[in-house]
Amino acid sequence: MRHTVKQLADLAGVSPRTLHYYDEIGLLKPSSVGENGYRYYGEDTALRLQQILFYRELDVSLSEIRTILDTPRFDAQLALQSHRSALQARVERLNGLIETIDRTIEHMRGEREMSAGEMFVGFDEETQRRYEEEASRLWGEKHVKESRRRWDGYLKEKQGAILAEGGAVYRDLVAHLDDDPASAPVQQAIARWHQNLRYFYEPTPEVLHGLGQAYSQHPQFRATFTRMHPDLPDFLTAAIEHYCRNLASAA
Amino acid sequence: MRHTVKQLADLAGVSPRTLHYYDEIGLLKPSSVGENGYRYYGEDTALRLQQILFYRELDVSLSEIRTILDTPRFDAQLALQSHRSALQARVERLNGLIETIDRTIEHMRGEREMSAGEMFVGFDEETQRRYEEEASRLWGEKHVKESRRRWDGYLKEKQGAILAEGGAVYRDLVAHLDDDPASAPVQQAIARWHQNLRYFYEPTPEVLHGLGQAYSQHPQFRATFTRMHPDLPDFLTAAIEHYCRNLASAA
């Protein structure tokens, strides 16, 4: 298997310009370059492009994708499993949007009341929670039902406050990025984070620890936190790791 | 219900800057502007923003969204139905990607062979066909199963040729945009388009006519064809309409 630019582009449904660009930024180097200057791609690069397209499908930036794919410990099969669960979460989100549509139509027919907030359910509101559900799914699925049951039990206003508090915790941590992850203000913020999580489900120490690791390793988490600050993912992981050690030694 | 910029932005999960920008480009004007210069949004604008977000979710450009929402015949409820079916098509696409993941994992375990083209199934390859399935769904669902059954029966190489021919038809039509839609070269291209459709299902004259109209009215079709050429959607509709009249008078 050996493809020129157009051949691979046609197969993948991208443009030749895209492949040029990806070469230029070091994201997808061709398998070889002929004496004529032409790029040639083999199965290794086709597989890498597939990974790129999956990450792109999940709205991960190209520089992030490059970082992920270039880590020595990158495991392609594990990444595919991760994509799979992320895509399933996306499917659920879309189904949530479809429900919003149904409710909006009922509203327009005068069959039901609808607040402005309710109109936008499914677009972005529960993104963070959905990511965390997904991470939990990596370690155990019982949390999903529990999480939904708890969430649905809260009043709308309470839900807004919970989400706002979650966001405030991360902003607080960004403000303490120069501190030691083990310092008291940081650990207090992590305790608030822990409490915030408990609105969704009762996290075991294992889940807490796994979440902490996922925040820097899982592509969507990493992308989300990097957008807040480039150093936040690793900082979060270190701080949560310390917090979990404290939980373990206190028990 | 009356919201300031931040209030509506928070509800909708967008940024105030986005709302400023949408005002600036005439996409979403506030319901009113106070003496202090502040923008205020009511339920009318919240509903419009919801529509915008649905179209954005479906990757429609903002200028296209504006065109659609500003047409005098815009029917919000009908549009929501349209979004619904588009989102369901998106769900199916994501499920297709999930299948690709499963097959890729099997390939990596050595359990199955996989071509480079197969790696990219679900990303973009069948976009056109999926749109057309969706349009058919608007007029009758029996075509969906028939379409899938036919498609699955073709060899991979044949599938590639069918899709390429579909693309060639549209490129041919773009080259004849200065011609009369009723002219012989254009009508011949539409006949090829008709034949191409028949690889998927046997379209009734009603479906053909409806597809012709959908090409300029249905947001995703319109966006797709506008990307090929700004005048193509309306040209297609006019050419197909003429072709259908010829079919009817020949019968």
Add this chain to the structure above:
DNA sequence: CATAGACTATCACGCGGCGTCAGAGTCAAG
């Protein structure tokens, strides 16, 4: 009443990820 913090506004630069085009070289078929 004064202050502080959170909000509002406009303005403007810049970014990511390409699309598009130009000019020149390469390849394969007739």
Add this chain to the structure above:
DNA sequence: CTTGACTCTGACGCCGCGTGATAGTCTATG
């Protein structure tokens, strides 16, 4: 050899905002 489709590099520009600056407005508190 010619032609058309491909290849390359280079470069401008677009879309949809994010970000930051500056200044005005609003609301709660002391």
